[in-house]
Structure formats: C-alpha cells, structure tokens
Amino acid sequence: MQSEQILDLLSLFSYSSSIFDSDDIVRGWFSCEIPALSGSRPINLLDTFQGRAMVRDVLGRIERGEFS
Numbered sequence: 001m002q003s004e005q006i007l008d009l010l011s012l013f014s015y016s017s018s019i020f021d022s023d024d025i026v027r028g029w030f031s032c033e034i035p036a037l038s039g040s041r042p043i044n045l046l047d048t049f050q051g052r053a054m055v056r057d058v059l060g061r062i063e064r065g066e067f068s
Helices: 002-019 023-031 049-064
Strands: none
Touching: 002 023, 002 049
16 A cells, blocks of 8 residues: 555656656745645645645646646
C-alpha cells in the first residue's frame, strides 16, 4: 500500500515538472495557497489519494490553459 502512495507521489511530481519548466517553480507552486484548491497549499493535500487527485486535476487545468 505505501509503495502505491509513493509511486503516485512520484507520478504527480513528474507530471508537475512536465508542466512547469523549473524545479524551483514546482517547489514554489506546491507551497503556495492555490485558489482552485480553496486556498489550500498543494503540499498539504498530498497525504491522501483524494488530495493528490485534486492537485492533479488543477495541474491538468493549468496544462490545458484553464485558469478560471
């Protein structure tokens, strides 16, 4: 079970790195309050599958250029 969570986290970080061109930007984004996450910081949502899914969804919207 833990290995699945670790693989999901690695997948999420890899996905975020493909969207943002800089590891510094990735780290900053995960630490910022994101309005699309009701003001939550992505880093605080990574401990559950549902939280990671929410973060992944927001990253997908950024990738597609949907900023609303």
